[in-house]
Amino acid sequence: MxxxxxxxxxxxxxxxxxxxxxxxxxxxxxxxxxxxxGVSRKTLSKIVNERGSITADMALRLSKAFDTTPSxxxxxxxxxxxxxxxxxxxxxxxxxxxxCPL
Amino acid sequence: MxxxxxxxxxxxxxxxxxxxxxxxxxxxxxxxxxxxxGVSRKTLSKIVNERGSITADMALRLSKAFDTTPSxxxxxxxxxxxxxxxxxxxxxxxxxxxxCPL
DNA sequence: CATAGTGTAACCCAATCGGTTACACCTATC
DNA sequence: GATAGGTGTAACCGATTGGGTTACACTATG
Numbered sequence: 391m392x393x394x395x396x397x398x399x400x401x402x403x404x405x406x407x408x409x410x411x412x413x414x415x416x417x418x419x420x421x422x423x424x425x426x427x428g429v430s431r432k433t434l435s436k437i438v439n440e441r442g443s444i445t446a447d448m449a450l451r452l453s454k455a456f457d458t459t460p461s462x463x464x465x466x467x468x469x470x471x472x473x474x475x476x477x478x479x480x481x482x483x484x485x486x487x488x489x490c491p492l
Numbered sequence: 493m494x495x496x497x498x499x500x501x502x503x504x505x506x507x508x509x510x511x512x513x514x515x516x517x518x519x520x521x522x523x524x525x526x527x528x529x530g531v532s533r534k535t536l537s538k539i540v541n542e543r544g545s546i547t548a549d550m551a552l553r554l555s556k557a558f559d560t561t562p563s564x565x566x567x568x569x570x571x572x573x574x575x576x577x578x579x580x581x582x583x584x585x586x587x588x589x590x591x592c593p594l
Numbered sequence: 595c596a597t598a599g600t601g602t603a604a605c606c607c608a609a610t611c612g613g614t615t616a617c618a619c620c621t622a623t624c
Numbered sequence: 625g626a627t628a629g630g631t632g633t634a635a636c637c638g639a640t641t642g643g644g645t646t647a648c649a650c651t652a653t654g
Contacts, residue, residue, distance in 0.1 A: 418594070419631075428583075433611080448611095455589050464570050468563075483530065487557050533601065535644080
Protein backbone atom coordinates (compact mmCIF):
# COMPACT_ATOMS: atom_id res chain seq x y z
CA MET A 391 0.00 0.00 0.00
CA UNK A 392 1.50 3.26 -1.02
CA UNK A 393 2.47 5.83 1.53
CA UNK A 394 -0.33 8.28 1.99
CA UNK A 395 0.03 11.96 2.60
CA UNK A 396 -3.10 13.07 4.32
CA UNK A 397 -4.32 16.52 5.10
CA UNK A 398 -4.70 15.79 8.75
CA UNK A 399 -1.09 14.99 9.37
CA UNK A 400 1.38 17.82 9.54
CA UNK A 401 4.46 17.26 7.39
CA UNK A 402 7.79 16.92 9.11
CA UNK A 403 9.43 20.27 9.54
CA UNK A 404 12.66 20.61 7.57
CA UNK A 405 14.36 21.67 10.80
CA UNK A 406 13.65 18.30 12.32
CA UNK A 407 14.98 16.55 9.24
CA UNK A 408 18.07 18.72 9.29
CA UNK A 409 18.70 17.82 12.92
CA UNK A 410 18.09 14.09 12.73
CA UNK A 411 19.19 13.15 9.26
CA UNK A 412 22.02 15.57 8.64
CA UNK A 413 23.46 17.04 11.82
CA UNK A 414 23.35 14.12 14.23
CA UNK A 415 24.93 11.54 11.91
CA UNK A 416 27.85 13.93 11.40
CA UNK A 417 28.11 14.93 15.05
CA UNK A 418 27.27 18.52 14.20
CA UNK A 419 25.92 20.88 16.82
CA UNK A 420 24.24 24.21 16.31
CA UNK A 421 27.38 26.21 16.90
CA UNK A 422 29.50 24.31 14.41
CA UNK A 423 26.91 24.17 11.66
CA UNK A 424 25.97 27.81 12.05
CA UNK A 425 29.62 28.73 11.60
CA UNK A 426 29.85 26.64 8.45
CA UNK A 427 26.65 28.16 7.07
CA GLY A 428 27.66 31.68 7.96
CA VAL A 429 24.59 32.49 10.03
CA SER A 430 24.02 33.22 13.70
CA ARG A 431 23.43 30.45 16.26
CA LYS A 432 20.04 32.00 17.01
CA THR A 433 18.97 31.72 13.41
CA LEU A 434 19.92 28.06 13.13
CA SER A 435 18.52 27.24 16.56
CA LYS A 436 15.08 28.51 15.53
CA ILE A 437 15.09 26.37 12.40
CA VAL A 438 16.30 23.21 14.14
CA ASN A 439 13.64 23.68 16.83
CA GLU A 440 10.98 24.11 14.18
CA ARG A 441 10.37 27.71 15.19
CA GLY A 442 11.66 29.32 12.02
CA SER A 443 11.29 28.71 8.32
CA ILE A 444 13.80 27.69 5.72
CA THR A 445 14.14 30.69 3.46
CA ALA A 446 15.53 30.63 -0.08
CA ASP A 447 18.84 31.97 1.18
CA MET A 448 19.05 29.35 3.89
CA ALA A 449 18.15 26.62 1.40
CA LEU A 450 21.10 27.67 -0.76
CA ARG A 451 23.44 27.53 2.21
CA LEU A 452 22.23 24.14 3.34
CA SER A 453 22.48 22.74 -0.17
CA LYS A 454 26.13 23.73 -0.36
CA ALA A 455 27.02 22.46 3.09
CA PHE A 456 25.35 19.06 2.60
CA ASP A 457 25.63 18.61 -1.16
CA THR A 458 21.91 18.66 -1.67
CA THR A 459 19.73 20.91 -3.76
CA PRO A 460 18.02 24.06 -2.57
CA SER A 461 14.73 22.62 -3.78
CA UNK A 462 14.99 19.74 -1.34
CA UNK A 463 14.79 22.12 1.57
CA UNK A 464 12.36 24.52 -0.03
CA UNK A 465 9.97 21.72 -0.93
CA UNK A 466 9.98 20.51 2.65
CA UNK A 467 9.24 23.99 3.90
CA UNK A 468 6.53 24.47 1.29
CA UNK A 469 4.74 21.34 2.45
CA UNK A 470 4.65 22.71 5.98
CA UNK A 471 3.52 26.16 4.84
CA UNK A 472 0.76 24.66 2.75
CA UNK A 473 -0.43 22.34 5.48
CA UNK A 474 -0.60 25.23 7.94
CA UNK A 475 -2.49 27.39 5.47
CA UNK A 476 -4.94 24.56 4.87
CA UNK A 477 -5.85 24.58 8.55
CA UNK A 478 -7.47 27.94 7.99
CA UNK A 479 -10.99 28.13 6.67
CA UNK A 480 -11.46 31.19 4.53
CA UNK A 481 -9.72 29.86 1.47
CA UNK A 482 -12.12 26.95 1.18
CA UNK A 483 -14.98 29.36 0.59
CA UNK A 484 -13.54 30.43 -2.77
CA UNK A 485 -15.64 29.10 -5.63
CA UNK A 486 -14.44 27.75 -8.93
CA UNK A 487 -14.79 30.07 -11.90
CA UNK A 488 -15.58 27.09 -14.05
CA UNK A 489 -18.51 26.01 -11.92
CA CYS A 490 -19.69 29.47 -10.99
CA PRO A 491 -18.65 32.07 -13.61
CA LEU A 492 -18.86 35.76 -12.82
CA MET B 493 17.31 20.63 -27.80
CA UNK B 494 15.60 20.66 -24.44
CA UNK B 495 14.45 23.86 -22.89
CA UNK B 496 17.15 25.14 -20.61
CA UNK B 497 16.61 26.90 -17.32
CA UNK B 498 19.65 29.00 -16.73
CA UNK B 499 20.69 30.93 -13.66
CA UNK B 500 20.99 34.15 -15.57
CA UNK B 501 17.38 34.32 -16.60
CA UNK B 502 14.81 35.30 -14.02
CA UNK B 503 11.81 32.96 -13.98
CA UNK B 504 8.45 34.35 -14.93
CA UNK B 505 6.65 35.75 -11.92
CA UNK B 506 3.47 33.86 -11.09
CA UNK B 507 1.62 37.16 -11.13
CA UNK B 508 2.44 37.60 -14.80
CA UNK B 509 1.25 34.10 -15.54
CA UNK B 510 -1.92 34.69 -13.57
CA UNK B 511 -2.60 37.83 -15.59
CA UNK B 512 -1.85 36.51 -19.04
CA UNK B 513 -2.82 32.88 -18.87
CA UNK B 514 -5.73 32.94 -16.45
CA UNK B 515 -7.30 36.35 -16.10
CA UNK B 516 -7.15 37.74 -19.64
CA UNK B 517 -8.58 34.67 -21.41
CA UNK B 518 -11.56 34.83 -19.06
CA UNK B 519 -11.94 38.58 -19.27
CA UNK B 520 -11.24 38.92 -15.55
CA UNK B 521 -10.05 42.17 -14.10
CA UNK B 522 -8.47 42.79 -10.73
CA UNK B 523 -11.71 43.86 -9.10
CA UNK B 524 -13.69 40.82 -10.18
CA UNK B 525 -11.02 38.28 -9.38
CA UNK B 526 -10.24 39.82 -6.01
CA UNK B 527 -13.90 39.52 -5.11
CA UNK B 528 -13.97 35.88 -6.11
CA UNK B 529 -10.79 35.17 -4.15
CA GLY B 530 -11.98 37.09 -1.11
CA VAL B 531 -8.96 39.42 -0.89
CA SER B 532 -8.54 43.15 -1.33
CA ARG B 533 -7.95 44.74 -4.75
CA LYS B 534 -4.64 46.08 -3.44
CA THR B 535 -3.43 42.61 -2.52
CA LEU B 536 -4.24 41.17 -5.93
CA SER B 537 -2.90 44.22 -7.76
CA LYS B 538 0.51 43.77 -6.13
CA ILE B 539 0.67 40.14 -7.19
CA VAL B 540 -0.46 40.75 -10.75
CA ASN B 541 2.09 43.55 -11.08
CA GLU B 542 4.81 41.26 -9.76
CA ARG B 543 5.26 43.36 -6.66
CA GLY B 544 4.04 40.80 -4.16
CA SER B 545 4.52 37.10 -3.58
CA ILE B 546 2.10 34.23 -3.79
CA THR B 547 1.69 33.03 -0.23
CA ALA B 548 0.41 29.60 0.76
CA ASP B 549 -2.98 31.07 1.55
CA MET B 550 -3.16 32.82 -1.81
CA ALA B 551 -2.09 29.65 -3.60
CA LEU B 552 -5.01 27.80 -2.01
CA ARG B 553 -7.45 30.48 -3.14
CA LEU B 554 -6.12 30.56 -6.68
CA SER B 555 -6.21 26.79 -6.91
CA LYS B 556 -9.88 26.77 -6.03
CA ALA B 557 -10.84 29.60 -8.35
CA PHE B 558 -9.01 28.16 -11.37
CA ASP B 559 -9.17 24.42 -10.63
CA THR B 560 -5.43 24.12 -10.32
CA THR B 561 -3.29 22.91 -7.46
CA PRO B 562 -1.74 25.09 -4.79
CA SER B 563 1.63 23.63 -5.68
CA UNK B 564 1.43 25.03 -9.18
CA UNK B 565 1.43 28.55 -7.82
CA UNK B 566 3.85 27.87 -4.97
CA UNK B 567 6.35 26.22 -7.30
CA UNK B 568 6.28 29.24 -9.57
CA UNK B 569 6.86 31.52 -6.62
CA UNK B 570 9.62 29.30 -5.28
CA UNK B 571 11.49 29.51 -8.58
CA UNK B 572 11.43 33.30 -8.37
CA UNK B 573 12.46 33.33 -4.69
CA UNK B 574 15.33 30.97 -5.39
CA UNK B 575 16.54 32.89 -8.41
CA UNK B 576 16.52 36.13 -6.43
CA UNK B 577 18.39 34.54 -3.53
CA UNK B 578 20.97 33.18 -5.96
CA UNK B 579 21.76 36.72 -7.07
CA UNK B 580 23.28 37.28 -3.65
CA UNK B 581 26.82 36.25 -2.97
CA UNK B 582 27.21 35.18 0.62
CA UNK B 583 25.60 31.76 0.26
CA UNK B 584 28.15 30.71 -2.36
CA UNK B 585 30.92 31.01 0.20
CA UNK B 586 29.54 28.09 2.21
CA UNK B 587 31.78 25.06 1.89
CA UNK B 588 30.72 21.44 1.60
CA UNK B 589 31.06 19.36 4.75
CA UNK B 590 32.03 16.41 2.60
CA UNK B 591 34.94 18.22 1.00
CA CYS B 592 35.96 20.24 4.02
CA PRO B 593 34.90 18.52 7.28
CA LEU B 594 34.92 20.41 10.52
C1' DC C 595 -21.61 66.49 -16.97
C1' DA C 596 -22.34 63.33 -13.21
C1' DT C 597 -21.75 58.93 -11.47
C1' DA C 598 -19.79 54.50 -11.00
C1' DG C 599 -16.01 51.52 -11.60
C1' DT C 600 -11.07 50.58 -11.59
C1' DG C 601 -6.35 50.26 -10.07
C1' DT C 602 -2.71 52.16 -7.35
C1' DA C 603 -0.62 54.74 -3.36
C1' DA C 604 -0.26 55.89 1.50
C1' DC C 605 -0.80 54.53 5.99
C1' DC C 606 -1.31 51.27 9.64
C1' DC C 607 -0.81 46.85 11.99
C1' DA C 608 1.04 42.34 12.57
C1' DA C 609 4.25 38.79 11.64
C1' DT C 610 8.66 37.11 10.45
C1' DC C 611 13.67 36.98 9.41
C1' DG C 612 18.21 37.95 10.91
C1' DG C 613 21.84 39.85 13.96
C1' DT C 614 23.62 41.35 18.43
C1' DT C 615 23.83 41.07 23.21
C1' DA C 616 23.08 38.76 27.38
C1' DC C 617 22.13 34.99 30.22
C1' DA C 618 21.67 30.33 32.16
C1' DC C 619 23.38 26.02 31.92
C1' DC C 620 26.70 22.51 30.84
C1' DT C 621 31.25 20.74 29.91
C1' DA C 622 36.10 20.70 30.03
C1' DT C 623 40.29 21.80 32.21
C1' DC C 624 43.49 22.75 35.89
C1' DG D 625 36.24 22.26 43.53
C1' DA D 626 36.84 26.47 40.96
C1' DT D 627 37.23 28.61 36.75
C1' DA D 628 37.00 29.25 31.94
C1' DG D 629 35.06 28.16 27.75
C1' DG D 630 31.37 26.40 25.04
C1' DT D 631 26.48 25.94 24.01
C1' DG D 632 21.76 27.12 23.11
C1' DT D 633 17.98 30.18 23.94
C1' DA D 634 15.66 34.70 25.02
C1' DA D 635 15.08 39.66 24.55
C1' DC D 636 15.56 43.46 21.82
C1' DC D 637 16.14 45.92 17.57
C1' DG D 638 15.80 46.96 12.65
C1' DA D 639 14.18 45.77 8.18
C1' DT D 640 11.01 43.64 5.19
C1' DT D 641 6.71 41.85 3.78
C1' DG D 642 1.71 40.65 3.70
C1' DG D 643 -2.89 42.28 4.26
C1' DG D 644 -6.68 45.67 4.95
C1' DT D 645 -8.62 50.33 4.84
C1' DT D 646 -8.94 54.74 3.01
C1' DA D 647 -8.19 57.98 -0.47
C1' DC D 648 -7.19 59.51 -4.97
C1' DA D 649 -6.60 59.85 -9.99
C1' DC D 650 -8.21 58.10 -14.03
C1' DT D 651 -11.50 55.82 -17.15
C1' DA D 652 -15.91 54.26 -18.69
C1' DT D 653 -20.79 54.73 -18.94
C1' DG D 654 -25.39 56.78 -19.08
